Amino acid sequence: MRFLLTSLFILITTKPVTAQQAFLTSQCQSAYPEAMMFVQDQLRQRGYKISRVQHVDKGLKSRGYESRRYRVVFFGKPDEINIIRTQYSALIPFFPLNITVFEEPDHIGVSAIDPMQIYRLYGEEVLTDKFKQWSQDIQAVVKAFKHCSE
Numbered sequence: 001m002r003f004l005l006t007s008l009f010i011l012i013t014t015k016p017v018t019a020q021q022a023f024l025t026s027q028c029q030s031a032y033p034e035a036m037m038f039v040q041d042q043l044r045q046r047g048y049k050i051s052r053v054q055h056v057d058k059g060l061k062s063r064g065y066e067s068r069r070y071r072v073v074f075f076g077k078p079d080e081i082n083i084i085r086t087q088y089s090a091l092i093p094f095f096p097l098n099i100t101v102f103e104e105p106d107h108i109g110v111s112a113i114d115p116m117q118i119y120r121l122y123g124e125e126v127l128t129d130k131f132k133q134w135s136q137d138i139q140a141v142v143k144a145f146k147h148c149s150e
Contacts, residue, residue: 030149068103
C-alpha cells in the first residue's frame with residue numbers, strides 16, 4: 001500500500017515527461033554488424049559487461065512474422081546489479097540495463113529508456129548518483145552512435 005501511495009504521489013507531483021525525454025534514440029548509416037559492435041564497444045569502454053544479446057528478430061520469425069534485425073543488448077556492472085538484486089527488489093525488472101539496436105531500410109537505429117525515468121518512479125535517494133551515472137553513460141553511447149560509421 002505504501003508503494004502504491006508513493007507511486008501515486010510521484011505521478012501527481014511531477015511534471016509530465018515527453019517520449020523524447022524518456023527514450024534516447026539515434027541512428028547511423030553503418031552496416032548492422034558494425035553498429036552492434038560499436039554499441040558493445042562503447043559500453044565496455046564505460047566499464048559495463050555485456051550480459052547477453054537477445055535476438056528478438058529470430059523469435060518473431062519463428063512465429064511467422066517478418067522482421068529486420070532487432071537485438072536487445074543487456075549490460076551492467078555485476079557489483080551494481082548484485083546490490084540492486086539484494087537491496088532494492090522493486091528495481092529488479094529494470095536490470096540489467098539495455099539498449100535496442102534495430103535495422104530500418106535506410107539506417108540502423110538505437111533506442112534506450114533513460115534510467116532517470118526509472119529513478120523518478122522507483123528510485124531510492126541513496127541511488128541518485130548511480131542513476132545519474134547510468135543516464136549519462138547511456139546518453140553518451142546513444143549520442144556517439146550517430147558517428148558509428150565514421
